[in-house]
Amino acid sequence: MTNLEKYNNILKRDLKATDDELNDETLVYNRYPRWDSVTHMDMVSDLEENFGVEFDTLDITGFSKYSLGIEILKKLGVQF
Amino acid sequence: MTSEIREFPFGENKEAKAEHYTDRMLKLTEYHRKMCDDYRKILAAAGYDAKKVKHYKDIPFLPVGIFKELRLSSIEDDSNIKTVTSSGTSGQARSQIILDAETRVQQQQALAAIGADFLGKKRLPMLVIDCPATIEKRDRFSARTSGILGFSIFAKKRVFALNDDMSLNMEAVEEFVENYSDGPVLIFGFTFMVWRYFVQELEKQNKKIDLPQAVLVHGGGWKKLISEAVSKQEFADRLKKTCGVNRVMDYYGMAEQTGSIFMECEYGHLHCSDYSAVLFRRAKDFSLCEKGEEGLIQVMSTIPKSYPGHSLLTEDIGRMIGEDDCPCGRKGVYFEVIGRAQHAEIRGCSDTFAAEH
Numbered sequence: 217m218t219n220l221e222k223y224n225n226i227l228k229r230d231l232k233a234t235d236d237e238l239n240d241e242t243l244v245y246n247r248y249p250r251w252d253s254v255t256h257m258d259m260v261s262d263l264e265e266n267f268g269v270e271f272d273t274l275d276i277t278g279f280s281k282y283s284l285g286i287e288i289l290k291k292l293g294v295q296f
Numbered sequence: 297m298t299s300e301i302r303e304f305p306f307g308e309n310k311e312a313k314a315e316h317y318t319d320r321m322l323k324l325t326e327y328h329r330k331m332c333d334d335y336r337k338i339l340a341a342a343g344y345d346a347k348k349v350k351h352y353k354d355i356p357f358l359p360v361g362i363f364k365e366l367r368l369s370s371i372e373d374d375s376n377i378k379t380v381t382s383s384g385t386s387g388q389a390r391s392q393i394i395l396d397a398e399t400r401v402q403q404q405q406a407l408a409a410i411g412a413d414f415l416g417k418k419r420l421p422m423l424v425i426d427c428p429a430t431i432e433k434r435d436r437f438s439a440r441t442s443g444i445l446g447f448s449i450f451a452k453k454r455v456f457a458l459n460d461d462m463s464l465n466m467e468a469v470e471e472f473v474e475n476y477s478d479g480p481v482l483i484f485g486f487t488f489m490v491w492r493y494f495v496q497e498l499e500k501q502n503k504k505i506d507l508p509q510a511v512l513v514h515g516g517g518w519k520k521l522i523s524e525a526v527s528k529q530e531f532a533d534r535l536k537k538t539c540g541v542n543r544v545m546d547y548y549g550m551a552e553q554t555g556s557i558f559m560e561c562e563y564g565h566l567h568c569s570d571y572s573a574v575l576f577r578r579a580k581d582f583s584l585c586e587k588g589e590e591g592l593i594q595v596m597s598t599i600p601k602s603y604p605g606h607s608l609l610t611e612d613i614g615r616m617i618g619e620d621d622c623p624c625g626r627k628g629v630y631f632e633v634i635g636r637a638q639h640a641e642i643r644g645c646s647d648t649f650a651a652e653h
Contacts, residue, residue, distance in 0.1 A: 246397035247376060253404070253445045254431065257454075272417040276449045277408040280401060 219296055222266060223286060230259040243282035267294050305409045305569040306626035310619055313628070317573060318352040320598050321606065325355055328604035331370035335604040352573055353584060357594050357607040360552045363391035371396050371602045380442050382551040391552055396602035403555035403599055406571045407446050413626075414545065414559045415450055415511065421476040422451035423469070423510075425485025425494045427458040439551035440486060443515065446554070447484050457485075457494060464497045473505045480509040483541065486516035490535075491526065498538040506540040513559075515547040517612075519636050548633050553608055555599030558631075565622050565630035572597050574629050576616055577609065579637065590615045590634055611637045 217225075224238055231250050237243060245251050251259075256279075260271050263285065269292040271279070279285050286296055326346065328335050335358075344356055362368070363382070371377065371394065378400065382391035395403075424444055431441055448454055455472045459465045472481075485494065490512070498504065512535060521531065528546075535541045548558040548566050558566040558574070568574045576591035577584060585591035593614045596607045614633040622630045 244397070246400050249376075253448070257448055257451075270452075271419070273408045273412045273415075273419055273449055274417060276419070277401075277405045 219267070219289075219294055220286075223263070223289065223296075226259065226262045226266060227282070227285070230255055230262060238282060240281045240283050245280040263289065267292070269294060304413060305406070305571060306413065306567060306628055308570045309627045313570070313573070314351060317596075317598075318349065318355075321352045321355045321573075321596060322346055322349055324598065324601075324606045327601070328370050328606070331372075332368055332604050334366050334368055335370070352596060353575060355596070355607050357609045358604065359609045360391065360550065360611060363393060363552055363605075364389040367392050367394065368603050368605075369394045370604055377602065378437065380551050380554065381438055393552055393554070393605065394603045395554075399555075399600060399602040402601070404446065404449065406555045406569070406599060407557055408449050410557055410559060410569050410571075411447070411450055414561070415482065415513070419450055419452040420480055420482045421453045421455070421472070422448070422482040422484055423455050423457050423472050423507075425457050425483065425490045427460045427462060428456045429460040439516070442551065442554055443486065443549075444484070447482075447513065450482060450484075458489075462493055464493065464501070466501070466503065469505060473507060477505075477507050477509075480511070481507055483507070483510050483512040483539075485512075485514055487514045487518060487531075487546075488516065488520045490514050491521055491524075491531065495531075495534050495538055499534070504538055504540075508540045508542060510539065510541045511543045511545055512539075512541050513545045513547060515549055517633075517636075522635060548612075550595070550610065552610075553595050553597050553600065553605050556595050556597045561622060561624040561626065561630070563622060563624055564632075565617055565624070566632060567622070567624075567626050568629040568631070570628065571599060574616075574631060576614060576631075582609075585615070587616050587618070592637060593631075593633065613637050 227233055227238065227243065231243065231248065233243060242248060243251065245256060260276055260279065264270055267289055269289065271288065275288045279288055290296055329339055339356060342356055349355060376397050378395045380393040380395060426440065426444055431444055455468055457465060457469050532544045535544060546560040549556060556572045558568060560566050573596040575584060575594040577594055578591050590613055593610045593612045594608065595610060600606045612633055613635055614631050616629055616631045619629045620627045
């Protein structure tokens with residue numbers, strides 16, 4: 217499984233999102249119905265665990281739409 | 297009108313702030329005037345004239361109590377809002393604050409930047425002095441809920457210290473201590489809850505825990521504790537005795553303007569960030585206080601967009617200690633909160649408001 221697939225699977229599972237929804241227009245924090253602050257923290261934990269990284273406080277609030285999660289993981293050393 | 301979130305949100309001195317903050321407040325006032333009917337009527341009745349605003353001090357304010365009477369909203373689309381309600385003492389009406397996605401995100405980013413400056417960017421294990429049930433309702437929530445959810449961005453692992461019946465969950469607390477006491481941790485809770493359900497309960501059960509590297513962050517006011525004659529010093533001493541906590545950090549904030557958070561530095565001063573402004577006004581005529589003089593606290597924030605809460609007169613009394621020269625190095629106003637205004641003063645203030653508008 218590629219890291220992108222891994223990333224997509226975590227978002228799909230935690231947000232109960234479909235493949236078509238994996239884009240910046242749809243998956244926006246606080247706008248996508250199931251992406252609220254509680255789910256947000258669960259998702260961050262899952263990403264941290266699966267990729268072996270640690271988000272800092274500003275990464276947490278920076279992760280506000282689909283592609284930004286990938287950007288933060290890249291910054292933390294994950295290859296995409 | 298999005299506020300740029302910077303890593304160090306305490307960099308602006310008095311002159312730098314006056315320059316752009318006035319402009320942003322004017323724009324925000326104009327925006328709400330356009331979007332919110334009730335707000336427009338209030339401004340009209342008050343004779344508001346944008347041309348007369350030379351400094352952000354001249355921007356009109358709403359008394360916080362108004363959110364108990366009116367549901368003020370500046371959004372067209374009601375589909376994705378959350379309503380925060382103030383804690384409100386029993387028998388009193390509760391404030392209703394309308395938050396849309398954008399305002400919520402901005403609030404959280406401001407909180408992250410401010411909090412990270414005081415607590416560090418690294419997330420820590422967090423012991424919440426509250427019960428899990430507090431965060432279960434997600435559409436309408438109390439100030440307590442939004443406080444816990446907001447501060448959760450600083451948490452690596454979150455453990456609730458209380459059961460849903462507010463009894464102390466000693467098992468959870470002891471497990472937390474066992475796992476994390478050898479490193480830095482956060483303890484977060486509302487002042488009164490920390491005192492009543494944590495400190496006093498540990499004492500009652502004759503239990504002691506040891507979290508020497510903990511920072512306790514608490515807010516929500518001393519009102520209830522002052523009536524029990526608990527001073528700030530006493531609070532810190534008893535926390536040290538029961539939990540080994542060496543650093544206690546108070547913060548000031550309110551449900552009516554959640555993006556404004558004022559945290560206490562190591563010198564015991566509450567700091568106003570670049571997103572906010574804080575002013576002190578005399579209750580008798582709302583004129584501005586001198587430095588050091590006690591008055592009603594007015595808070596301003598560039599964040600509220602979904603409701604006209606960018607300039608509010610609170611019912612709290614405080615005083616400015618200084619500006620731009622706190623030994624901690626943060627620029628901006630630093631101050632202290634002294635307590636709540638007497639009922640008569642608050643009454644007086646809304647009467648005046650009613651008479652004026």
